[in-house]
Amino acid sequence: MKPSRLRDELIEEIYLIPDTELAQIYQMIHDFRLSSEKRQDNLKNTLKFAGNWDDLTEEQFTKLSAQITLRRQQASRERRNDESIADLH
Structure with a gap:
């Protein structure tokens, strides 16, 4: 419409x-x-x-994207570990 x-x-x-x-x-x-x-x-x-x-080259952009993904995965693992430790207390 x-x-x-x-x-x-x-x-x-x-x-x-x-x-x-x-x-x-x-x-x-x-x-x-x-x-x-x-x-x-x-x-x-x-x-x-x-x-x-x-102004990033394709290679720079690819590396940056990979770093972002890695950092998010690490942060997620750290949060899960923190939650596991909190469950023990």
Whole structure:
């Protein structure tokens, strides 16, 4: 469904909502919109850092990816070991 048609459908549905429920519906839509905007802002801020990797060669990028994977595995093992030690106490 095209966005313009979907908006029309939403407006028609809103007209069918009892007046006593309008404030609740408004708040829900408003919160949803703000949340969506915040997600978009977070995505934009995160993507700013993606450009920092543009100057890496393919080999450097591959090594970096391997290091990240290794460090995550090590951190995961350490957390599991810490949990095992805590279980003993």
